[in-house]
Amino acid sequence: MWSSISSIYLTIISTPISKQVDREAEGVNKMVAAAGRSREERWSLAGATALVTGGSKGIGHAIVEELAGFGARVHTCARNAAELEECRRQWEARGLQVTVSVCDVSVRADREDLMAAVTAVFGCKLHVLVNNAGQSLFKDTAGCTGDDYARIMATNVESCFHLCQLAHPLLLAAAGGKGSSVVNVSSIAGLIGLPALAVYSMSKGAMNQLTRSLAAEWARDGIRVNCVAPGGVRTDISSDKTIDRELVKKEMARLPMGRIAEPEEVASMVAFLCMPAASYMTGQVICIDGGRTIT
Numbered sequence: 001m002w003s004s005i006s007s008i009y010l011t012i013i014s015t016p017i018s019k020q021v022d023r024e025a026e027g028v029n030k031m032v033a034a035a036g037r038s039r040e041e042r043w044s045l046a047g048a049t050a051l052v053t054g055g056s057k058g059i060g061h062a063i064v065e066e067l068a069g070f071g072a073r074v075h076t077c078a079r080n081a082a083e084l085e086e087c088r089r090q091w092e093a094r095g096l097q098v099t100v101s102v103c104d105v106s107v108r109a110d111r112e113d114l115m116a117a118v119t120a121v122f123g124c125k126l127h128v129l130v131n132n133a134g135q136s137l138f139k140d141t142a143g144c145t146g147d148d149y150a151r152i153m154a155t156n157v158e159s160c161f162h163l164c165q166l167a168h169p170l171l172l173a174a175a176g177g178k179g180s181s182v183v184n185v186s187s188i189a190g191l192i193g194l195p196a197l198a199v200y201s202m203s204k205g206a207m208n209q210l211t212r213s214l215a216a217e218w219a220r221d222g223i224r225v226n227c228v229a230p231g232g233v234r235t236d237i238s239s240d241k242t243i244d245r246e247l248v249k250k251e252m253a254r255l256p257m258g259r260i261a262e263p264e265e266v267a268s269m270v271a272f273l274c275m276p277a278a279s280y281m282t283g284q285v286i287c288i289d290g291g292r293t294i295t
């Protein structure tokens with residue numbers, strides 16, 4: 001392993017600076033810059049196509065509405081067909097351009113079907129992928145079963161990795177025009193230690209690292225990869241009855257803003273990260289946590 005790392009290093013240092021600069025220029029040219037565009041163009045998603053997983057509820061629902069509100073055509077998915085269809089109907093009534101697919105992101109074949117649907121709907125070009133669908137698990141480590149571990153890892157990490165792989169050709173096809181980007185939704189649990197959340201925290205920590213690795217790998221393709229890490233947000237996950245009430249009290253006492261977030265407060269950052277206005281941002285994990293991680 002060390003010999004392959006040192007050979008990569010030697011290739012880099014033995015490559016003439018002019019060639020390195022040429023390659024960098026090639027990448028920068030592909031990564032469409034915000035500079036030189038009007039303010040309206042920099043802060044818009046008009047004409048963009050986006051896939052948001054888990055859009056029928058909570059943070060994903062708010063992200064769908066925010067991206068569609070800024071002019072994107074959005075495709076979203078969830079497992080519950082009836083809830084998804086009700087959302088689609090309401091979005092249509094409000095004039096938002098949103099299509100839907102039933103999909104369990106923890107299942108490989110479902111992810112492949114989802115990307116086939118996205119390819120058909122958007123004609124092979126995807127400007128934005130938001131890996132939002134996720135599940136939590138509040139359980140002491142000693143009590144976690146193999147099934148608990150497998151469910152959380154398949155839903156939160158494997159889905160994120162595989163959907164990025166599947167979306168890559170579509171993101172690449174879109175990158176030449178407006179630039180394209182991935183936004184992962186992790187959690188501050190992936191950055192700090194919290195009791196009874198080990199498996200969930202591991203999955204979110206992996207998403208944070210995948211963000212940095214892909215950002216480094218895909219910058220030359222014109223694809224930016226970022227991550228938002230929310231603290232507590234008012235959704236079904238945060239009202240889960242299995243959360244220890246004492247832990248909630250302690251967490252609230254450490255929270256400078258003294259309240260949890262509304263889903264829209266996460267969605268606005270996701271929208272920004274997808275816009276040309278964020279054209280020089282990649283590989284970042286941004287906490288949206290009312291200051292929790294600074295205390």
Ligand SMILES: NC(=O)c1ccc[n+]([C@@H]2O[C@H](COP(=O)([O-])OP(=O)(O)OC[C@H]3O[C@@H](n4cnc5c(N)ncnc54)[C@H](OP(=O)(O)O)[C@@H]3O)[C@@H](O)[C@H]2O)c1
Nearest residue numbers: 054056057058059078079080104105134187233235236237
């Ligand atoms: N709420 C918080 O306090 C908080 C804090 C930090 C991070 N986050 C993260 O934010 C993301 C969204 O959480 P949320 O609080 O908005 O959750 P939520 O209100 O429970 O909504 C989750 C959404 O994802 C869908 N979903 C869940 N499992 C899925 C699966 N296997 N396949 C496809 N869709 C699935 C759900 O629909 P179906 O059930 O119909 O599939 C729903 O649309 C998650 O990744 C979560 O870890 C949340």
